[in-house]
Amino acid sequence: MSEWLDARMRDEIDDQVAEAFDAYLADRLAEPGPLRASLAWGRSPAVVLGTVGLGALATAQASTGGAVVYWIWGAIAVIDLAWLRAARRS
Template sequence: MSESMDARMRDEIDDQVAEAFDAYLADRLAEPGPLRASLARRRSTGLVLGTVALGALATALAPDGSAAVCWIWGAIAVTDLAWLLTGHRG
């Protein structure tokens, strides 16, 4: 009984976190900044989405507590920010 309640609570929390994240993203996209500017100029976001997908895959495959995950996401952040700020067209 306790395990099913824990599973239901985790599902409810996951739903609430997803809703809050969606609202946060909607607010962030409404604000001026490099991401909104890049979308307004119809720039390709393929590199950004590709690096995030690869980072998610690397995170899933990495051992727990691996320092490599921090390095991977740091490199992704630097690459994506450089791409958004330099004005490359795709």
């Protein structure tokens, strides 16, 4: 019987965490910011999200770590900032 209660409690906690995360994301999307502004200008955030996704894959594949990972994420930051600034000027 205690296992059933534990599983039920876990499910309830998972649901509460998911609801809180959804509310947090909704609040964050309502706040002004570069990604929100790019959506208002009709530009897709796909470039930023794509570079972050590729960076995560490249980081996972980097065998040496350290300097390689820093260069990867530095390049991503430069690309994303340039794209967001170009979006702001449009």
